[in-house]
Amino acid sequence: MNINILKTNSDNVDFIYLIKLLDEDLKEKYGDLQKQYDDYNRNKDIKQVLVIYRDNVPVGCGAYKEYKDKTVELKRIFIDKKERGNGLGKLVVNTLEKCAKEKYYKYAILETGIKQNEAIHLYKRCGYTIISNYGQYIGNTNSICMKKTL
Template sequence: MIILKRTDSDNPDFISLVKLLDAYLAVTDGDDHSFYSQYNKVDKIRHVVLAYENEKPVGCGAIKVFEDEAMEVKRMYVSPECRNKGIAGKILSELESWAGEMSFKRCVLETGKRQPDAIALYKKCGYRQIPNYGQYINVENSICFEKLLSRS
C-alpha cells in the first residue's frame, strides 16, 4: 500500500530521494546536467509530497510558486524498483490537489526530451505541451507542459 505524506524540503527522506534523482539525471541529461541542476535547488521548498511503500520512501515530488496563479511541479522521482505501479501519478495528483487548495489555477512543469516515461506520465495525467518558458526558452532538450486545475 502506498502512503502519501505532505512535508517540505527539510525532510530527510526527500533529501535522500533527490540525491538519487540527481544521480539519475546526471546520466540522462549528460552534458546538459549542469545547466538543469542550477534550477533544481531544493532548499526552502514548502510543498513536498513523499510516497512510502512499507514505510520506505519510494517517491517524491514538489511544487513551488511559479506565478500568481500557477505552481511549478519540480523534483518528481520514483525509485526504479517501484516504477510502473502508479506511484508517480498519485504523487502528481496530490501535488495538484494541494495547489488547488491554495487557490492556484494551473500547474506547469519542464522535463527533458530524453525522459519518455516522464513525458508519457504527464500526458496521461492531462498535461498539454506549451511553449518553453523562462530559463527553458530555446533549450532544445526541454519540453514544457501545463495543466489547468479543476475547480472544486
C-alpha cells in the first residue's frame, strides 16, 4: 500500500470530490437535519487542506482554519468508507496537528455529530477531550465539540 499526503487548498479537485462523499455520508446519517450545518461547512478559501492518496487514488482528507487565540479548528475530516480501519483517519488528524504546530498554534478544536461514533472514538484516541460547545454549536444537542493541546 503506497500512501501519499498532498498539502493543498480547498480548490483541489480531489478534496472537492471527497467532500462530496462526506456530505453524502452525513446526509445519510442525519437527513434534513444536516442542512443546518451547511453554512458552517463551506469550503471556500480554506488554505490548509490535506488529501490522502492510496496508490494514487484519493481516499481521505481533512483541513484546518484559524479559529482564534492560537487555536485552529479541524474541519472536513473524512476517510472513504472502503478505507476505514486502516489508520488513515489518525494519519489525517496527526498531520493536520503537525502542520498547525509548525505555524505555532497551541490548540486544536473540532465539532462532530452525535451519530458519528467512529469519528468520536478516533478523536478520543488522538487525545481530544469533550468540551462545551463553542461558537455556532452552542446549544446544539446534535453536536459534540472537542479540544486538544498541541
